[in-house]
Amino acid sequence: MIKGVNWVAVAICVVLLEGLGYLWYGVLLSDVWTAAYTEAMGHAPSMANQAVNMSLGIVNTLILVVGLAWVFARLGVNSLAGIGAAVVVWFFFNFTTMSIDFLYLQLPGRLVIMNMGYQLVSYLIAGAILGLLPAKDTAA
Structure with missing residues (x-):
């Protein structure tokens, strides 16, 4: 068991972030994202293996939130300061990693920005929830 993790908060985050992903890519930006993806890859996104892809996406989100x-437990984050901490983590790790998609893979900027935007909003939501619902035993 990983000490300092509120598993209820983790579960809430995973559910909310998966819902955000559906809204972001499936409702709000569906046509724009699909067009950018098709332009970058030369074909429309495959709808085959959706169950596997969704399952792996949930596992990925779980790893991120845990x-x-x-990290929050180690830093003693236990308030809305979690939002700021999440932005810092996002910037130093996620932003820089996703920048490679633009810099070296030469994916269109709008596609990278849409994906980075989703990640930033995800980190903000998770940061707020994890900051407000820290584990009871925050001792590492």
Whole structure:
């Protein structure tokens, strides 16, 4: 068991972030994202293996949220300061990693920005929830 992680908060985050992903990519930006993807890849996104892709996406989100909760526990984040901490983590790790998609893979800027935007909003939501619902035993 990982100490300092509120598993209820983690579960709430995972559900909310998966819902955000549906809204972001499936409702709000569906046509724009699909067009940018098609332009970059030369074909429309495949709808095959959606169950597998969605399952792996949930696992990815779970890893992200558990890691963020673990970092928060080590830093003693237990308030809305979690939002600021999440932005810092996003910037130093996620932003820089996703920049490679633009810099070296030469994906269109609008596609990278849409993906980075989703990640930033995800970190903000997770940061708020994890900051407000820290584990009871925050001792590492």
